[in-house]
Amino acid sequence: MTLMRIGVVGGGGFGVALARASVRAGHVVTLHSRRDPFGGSARPERLEVVGELGRLADAELVFVAVPSVHAETIATSLGHHLDGRHYVVHVSRGLVGAPLEPVSHVFRRLTPVRRIGCLAGPVSAACLAEGHPGGGIVGTEFPEVADAVREAIAGPTLRLYQTEDLVGTETSSALVGLLALALGYALELGFGPSTLSVLMTRGMAEAARVGVSLGGDEHTYAGMAGFGDLLSAVAGDERPEVRLGRALARGLSLEHAAREASAYVEGVVIARRIQEHAARRGIDVPITEAMADVLDGTTSPREVLEKLMRRKVRRE
Amino acid sequence: MQAPSRAIKRWLTKPMRLPRLRPYVPRPDDPPIFVFNQERDDIVREVVRRMSERCASERRSLDYVLNEVAFEEIRRLEQQRDDEARDSLGFWRSSVRRIGKMSEHERRELFRTISERMVRDIAGNFDPRVYAIATRAVPHLLTGIMKPGSLPEDLSRLGSGPIAVDDLLRVEGPIDALRALGRVGTLVFVPTHSSNLDSVALGYALMREDLPPVVYGAGKNLFTNPIVSFFMHNLGAYRVDRRIRASFYKDALKSYSTVMIERGYHSLFFPGGTRSRSGMVEKKLKLGLAGTAVEAFAQNRVRGLHRPVFFVPTTINYGLVLEAETLIEDWLKESGRARYLVEDDEFSQLDRWVAFFRKLAAVESACVIRFGDPIDPFGNGVDVEGRSLAIDGRAIDPGTYVMRRGVAQLDPKRDAAYTRELGQVVARAYERETVLMATQIVSHVLFRHLVRETPNIDLFGRVRHRGEIAMQREALHAELGLVLERLRAMEARGEVRLSERARTWAPDALVDRVMRAFVGYHRKTILTEQDGGVIIEDPALCLYYQNRMNAYAERVADDANLPFAREIARLG
Numbered sequence: 001m002t003l004m005r006i007g008v009v010g011g012g013g014f015g016v017a018l019a020r021a022s023v024r025a026g027h028v029v030t031l032h033s034r035r036d037p038f039g040g041s042a043r044p045e046r047l048e049v050v051g052e053l054g055r056l057a058d059a060e061l062v063f064v065a066v067p068s069v070h071a072e073t074i075a076t077s078l079g080h081h082l083d084g085r086h087y088v089v090h091v092s093r094g095l096v097g098a099p100l101e102p103v104s105h106v107f108r109r110l111t112p113v114r115r116i117g118c119l120a121g122p123v124s125a126a127c128l129a130e131g132h133p134g135g136g137i138v139g140t141e142f143p144e145v146a147d148a149v150r151e152a153i154a155g156p157t158l159r160l161y162q163t164e165d166l167v168g169t170e171t172s173s174a175l176v177g178l179l180a181l182a183l184g185y186a187l188e189l190g191f192g193p194s195t196l197s198v199l200m201t202r203g204m205a206e207a208a209r210v211g212v213s214l215g216g217d218e219h220t221y222a223g224m225a226g227f228g229d230l231l232s233a234v235a236g237d238e239r240p241e242v243r244l245g246r247a248l249a250r251g252l253s254l255e256h257a258a259r260e261a262s263a264y265v266e267g268v269v270i271a272r273r274i275q276e277h278a279a280r281r282g283i284d285v286p287i288t289e290a291m292a293d294v295l296d297g298t299t300s301p302r303e304v305l306e307k308l309m310r311r312k313v314r315r316e
Numbered sequence: 317m318q319a320p321s322r323a324i325k326r327w328l329t330k331p332m333r334l335p336r337l338r339p340y341v342p343r344p345d346d347p348p349i350f351v352f353n354q355e356r357d358d359i360v361r362e363v364v365r366r367m368s369e370r371c372a373s374e375r376r377s378l379d380y381v382l383n384e385v386a387f388e389e390i391r392r393l394e395q396q397r398d399d400e401a402r403d404s405l406g407f408w409r410s411s412v413r414r415i416g417k418m419s420e421h422e423r424r425e426l427f428r429t430i431s432e433r434m435v436r437d438i439a440g441n442f443d444p445r446v447y448a449i450a451t452r453a454v455p456h457l458l459t460g461i462m463k464p465g466s467l468p469e470d471l472s473r474l475g476s477g478p479i480a481v482d483d484l485l486r487v488e489g490p491i492d493a494l495r496a497l498g499r500v501g502t503l504v505f506v507p508t509h510s511s512n513l514d515s516v517a518l519g520y521a522l523m524r525e526d527l528p529p530v531v532y533g534a535g536k537n538l539f540t541n542p543i544v545s546f547f548m549h550n551l552g553a554y555r556v557d558r559r560i561r562a563s564f565y566k567d568a569l570k571s572y573s574t575v576m577i578e579r580g581y582h583s584l585f586f587p588g589g590t591r592s593r594s595g596m597v598e599k600k601l602k603l604g605l606a607g608t609a610v611e612a613f614a615q616n617r618v619r620g621l622h623r624p625v626f627f628v629p630t631t632i633n634y635g636l637v638l639e640a641e642t643l644i645e646d647w648l649k650e651s652g653r654a655r656y657l658v659e660d661d662e663f664s665q666l667d668r669w670v671a672f673f674r675k676l677a678a679v680e681s682a683c684v685i686r687f688g689d690p691i692d693p694f695g696n697g698v699d700v701e702g703r704s705l706a707i708d709g710r711a712i713d714p715g716t717y718v719m720r721r722g723v724a725q726l727d728p729k730r731d732a733a734y735t736r737e738l739g740q741v742v743a744r745a746y747e748r749e750t751v752l753m754a755t756q757i758v759s760h761v762l763f764r765h766l767v768r769e770t771p772n773i774d775l776f777g778r779v780r781h782r783g784e785i786a787m788q789r790e791a792l793h794a795e796l797g798l799v800l801e802r803l804r805a806m807e808a809r810g811e812v813r814l815s816e817r818a819r820t821w822a823p824d825a826l827v828d829r830v831m832r833a834f835v836g837y838h839r840k841t842i843l844t845e846q847d848g849g850v851i852i853e854d855p856a857l858c859l860y861y862q863n864r865m866n867a868y869a870e871r872v873a874d875d876a877n878l879p880f881a882r883e884i885a886r887l888g
Contacts, residue, residue, distance in 0.1 A: 060721070112696055115730075141732075141733035144730065164733075282882070
């Protein structure tokens with residue numbers, strides 16, 4: 001195995017987990033963060049925390065683990081330092097702005113980097129950081145990017161698959177994020193397994209319709225980046241989205257709930273934009289619309305559920 | 317009578333070359349294509365060598381490859397039942413019988429024979445004398461098509477006097493930069509494709525603007541017109557036979573095109589593949605052969621040769637399109653996608669041309685060719701010296717894109733990915749660089765009205781409403797005024813381009829103009845006027861012209877028209 005120089009942008013939970021996994025695999029890591037996430041506690045060897053993005057120029061592979069609202073700022077700054085030799089892989093569950101632009105497109109637009117990927121699927125910060133068994137998927141058109149990610153973080157316990165459908169992976173990841181939020185609500189409100197199943201299956205069908213309209217391939221939503229990811233949430237991986245959904249369902253304000261989830265959750269801001277996009281394109285998205293209403297506070301979760309279940313049953 | 321004329325046609329459409337006693341002596345400032353004939357044998361050899369190499373590296377057994385190509389060819393020729401079938405079917409049949417019994421050496425020989433046959437059929441010719449003739453004749457030919465009234469009565473006056481085509485064909489874009497780039501690297505023009513006239517118009521535009529001539533792959537069906545065939549063959553066009561399905565042939569084409577670009581021959585590809593049946597600007601581009609430019613760049617880099625490649629997204633915009641009727645009909649029938657060859661469209665029928673000339677006497681039409689900003693194979697902008705630029709204006713080395721761990725490498729999968737991404741970049745450039753013409757804008761407002769007036773029916777239902785929907789002049793002018801206002805604002809923001817008239821004229825004058833332009837151009841009447849209302853006589857043609865507006869429909873619509881604009885936008 002070749003030793004790589006790896007850059008990580010973002011000192012949040014996922015960024016640190018990626019850095020730890022890379023160090024464990026024997027690579028040298030430069031982590032960009034505004035504050036030192038290790039804050040005095042033991043920082044692994046071969047891991048340096050820096051405050052300037054320019055220091056990442058030596059890296060072969062750069063992981064980007066920042067909320068999608070910051071994607072444009074980070075891409076613009078990174079764009080001054082990177083070129084055609086770099087690979088960029090992000091882990092965002094967000095889509096940018098009203099046109100729901102995938103984060104990869106933001107990087108393509110604002111940096112000279114072309115070899116871009118998205119790490120998605122059931123891979124969690126915990127399994128990366130601690131080396132627990134798990135798996136995930138790398139969406140990228142470039143085989144060398146998937147290879148680099150595997151070399152960087154995959155170990156005997158972490159299986160990483162590849163798909164060429166990058167946009168499908170990104171949209172899938174974002175929409176599953178939103179569904180996981182809905183799942184949190186449903187669990188907290190005590191829905192039975194059958195209702196959960198209906199909600200998730202219909203939600204996934206909706207996600208696929210939206211994703212295809214954004215340029216993804218239908219099959220991706222049935223795979224690791226879609227159902228694979230969602231099953232992990234249903235199976236109880238207690239990811240931040242589910243925790244946030246639960247907290248909101250208990251009637252906590254968004255601010256309090258977010259603190260309880262202790263992570264930035266993209267689903268909160270994305271629901272309305274997806275619903276508006278779907279309306280423009282004439283796509284039926286009852287679950288997303290319901291989520292958007294609940295998050296806006298215009299409807300209570302219970303009313304929404306009843307409304308959803310009352311919908312006319314059609315052929316599927 | 318049938319047989320001799322067919323024989324003549326067959327003879328005429330075979331690639332004909334003029335005899336040459338002394339080889340052409342190149343001059344220092346000649347574009348590379350001028351010495352193509354001297355290099356041709358060398359190129360054919362190189363292409364054949366690469367095909368054998370690729371076949372060996374893919375570890376496919378030779379007898380499988382040979383059987384496959386023979387099988388595909390026999391099947392095609394048996395269906396074709398034409399002169400070509402009579403000539404070659406025997407060869408393939410006898411080959412297929414022998415392959416099983418051949419030694420490995422004999423198989424390699426057969427492989428070489430077949431690839432050489434194919435590559436020689438593909439390879440073009442470039443005759444500087446024909447080029448010189450064409451530079452004088454083409455302007456008149458184009459003038460004839462666009463404004464026949466101005467053709468000189470006496471054909472012997474061809475080549476003298478003012479050339480009216482200069483008024484009819486406008487060329488826009490960074491032409492000085494392109495001239496400079498043509499000297500430091502290889503230009504690859506990738507234009508939109510709506511008419512068979514495109515290659516002629518673009519070829520002429522390059523000539524007139526003192527840009528270097530290009531080689532390009534022309535569909536074999538274009539070679540059925542003897543005059544067109546003669547010029548194309550001798551001006552560097554190579555022949556692409558879309559009927560041949562064998563992957564062997566596609567390999568030959570790809571290798572040929574790669575070698576040509578590697579050697580610095582400026583090239584032209586229509587990345588949409590065929591003419592846009594719908595009239596829409598192409599949105600999804602697979603790039604096809606244009607993708608070979610990415611590989612060519614990588615090949616050169618691996619050999620240590622730093623020869624940049626510049627893609628030039630180009631839009632070719634017509635106020636009126638000769639083949640519109642066949643194209644839109646084809647699209648509505650959904651057959652356009654599967655059909656590779658429209659032998660009997662307006663372009664190949666001589667009587668249509670004649671009728672066309674006669675009818676056209678007083679009508680003006682125009683073509684605007686717009687070159688977009690050149691980009692490197694990875695979608696980066698370039699400066700006049702040919703350096704690739706990052707978004708912040710920093711010069712970057714395009715070679716880094718084909719490197720892995722600091723070493724330039726060949727990787728077909730990687731290049732395919734770059735090509736797909738480039739397709740998206742080119743498609744976005746098309747959208748920005750499309751020059752909207754009055755005919756398209758007026759057709760859009762009328763078609764939007766048709767959509768509004770015919771709720772809850774599909775496109776096919778709508779195009780059957782012949783002569784039933786009218787729009788009052790006043791309403792038409794008012795809506796057109798709003799659309800123009802928005803388009804002009806969009807042009808100011810760099811989202812689209814407008815023709816001179818669309819940019820400056822008032823709505824009523826534009827409508828008058830379009831009504832006049834449509835009269836007599838097509839066999840079918842598109843619009844008529846009665847009692848102060850404009851009647852849509854042929855919704856299909858109206859759709860064809862308005863389809864160019866498709867990508868902008870939502871942006872030019874006011875709130876009241878937004879739902880109808882969305883319906884139109886969804887057609888794309």
